[in-house]
Amino acid sequence: MTRRDLIIFFTLSFMWSLSFIFYRVGVPEFGSLAFASLRVVFAGLTMLIFVLLNSKNRQGIRENYKALTVVGLFSAAIPFVLFSFSAQSVNAGVLAVLNASVPMMSGFIASTFFNDKLSKKQILGLIIGVVGVIILMSEHLFSGQGSDLIPMGYALLACVGYATGANITRNYLGDLSPIAITAGSLIIASLVMLPIAIYEFPYGKSINLKAWLSVICIGVFSTAIALIFMNQLIKSIGAMRATSITLVIPIFAIVFGYVLLGEALDTGAIIGSGVILVGTYLSLNLSLKKLVHS
Numbered sequence: 001m002t003r004r005d006l007i008i009f010f011t012l013s014f015m016w017s018l019s020f021i022f023y024r025v026g027v028p029e030f031g032s033l034a035f036a037s038l039r040v041v042f043a044g045l046t047m048l049i050f051v052l053l054n055s056k057n058r059q060g061i062r063e064n065y066k067a068l069t070v071v072g073l074f075s076a077a078i079p080f081v082l083f084s085f086s087a088q089s090v091n092a093g094v095l096a097v098l099n100a101s102v103p104m105m106s107g108f109i110a111s112t113f114f115n116d117k118l119s120k121k122q123i124l125g126l127i128i129g130v131v132g133v134i135i136l137m138s139e140h141l142f143s144g145q146g147s148d149l150i151p152m153g154y155a156l157l158a159c160v161g162y163a164t165g166a167n168i169t170r171n172y173l174g175d176l177s178p179i180a181i182t183a184g185s186l187i188i189a190s191l192v193m194l195p196i197a198i199y200e201f202p203y204g205k206s207i208n209l210k211a212w213l214s215v216i217c218i219g220v221f222s223t224a225i226a227l228i229f230m231n232q233l234i235k236s237i238g239a240m241r242a243t244s245i246t247l248v249i250p251i252f253a254i255v256f257g258y259v260l261l262g263e264a265l266d267t268g269a270i271i272g273s274g275v276i277l278v279g280t281y282l283s284l285n286l287s288l289k290k291l292v293h294s
Contacts, residue, residue, distance in 0.1 A: 005236050008229050013245050015226045017252035020095050022218040023087035029211035030202060032084035037197035039080055042219025044190025047183035060176045061184035067172045072189035075165030079158035086155040096250040098155040105163035107240040114171050129247035132275030166239040169231060178231035186224060
């Protein structure tokens with residue numbers, strides 16, 4: 001893993017951590033299905049610009065539309081709907097914790113179906129990372145806020161989709177550029193979700209500006225641009241290591257709460273963050289010497 005990969009990794013962590021805030025702001029205004037479908041539509045419109053500007057991207061999408069359709073459904077359309085339903089009753093912090101299960105699922109799928117074996121160091125890192133997430137969010141998890149099992153189950157099913165999409169991208173779309181993969185999967189997903197967006201839109205309801213900004217920002221930045229970075233990481237370092245990003249996202253959520261909202265930064269958050277970073281270091285199989293010289 002190069003220094004460039006590591007920069008992309010933490011930049012993407014920052015961008016995706018905001019998506020859980022956007023969910024909590026936008027879903028109550030638009031409703032679960034409308035918010036999720038609009039997110040995909042705005043992301044697809046953003047990526048349409050990249051397709052129109054580059055004929056090579058268009059050719060790649062035409063040649064790989066079947067695999068891109070599967071990736072679009074499993075990595076975008078279905079998980080976004082499931083997370084939107086979950087966000088109605090599960091707070092953003094718990095959603096981030098559930099999202100941290102993605103690398104474990106991705107590693108299992110990679111080793112079981114694609115013969116991509118994990119080292120003992122990586123497995124240990126994933127376990128340590130999950131423990132760190134639990135420590136970091138222990139106050140939320142054990143205070144009764146995460147007791148609604150059905151919405152939490154929706155979020156876990158979404159994580160299965162993310163893990164599946166990442167492995168399909170890694171194993172079947174290796175010859176496509178990250179932009180072509182992102183554009184093809186999101187444009188196809190947006191075509192699927194557009195009728196839902198039209199049907200489920202809350203006509204006659206006054207939507208506040210924060211909700212509109214949330215759905216636009218989550219579509220453009222936390223989906224379209226973020227998935228370009230993610231697909232680059234998957235191609236560069238593999239599905240399991242790339243999805244380890246979900247271990248770091250809760251740290252950003254805690255920092256945002258402390259800096260922007262004045263929330264308390266307790267001992268559990270500090271200890272949990274440290275444990276997560278150790279687990280992430282191991283799961284990514286990093287070498288400080290190589291990073292310094294990369």
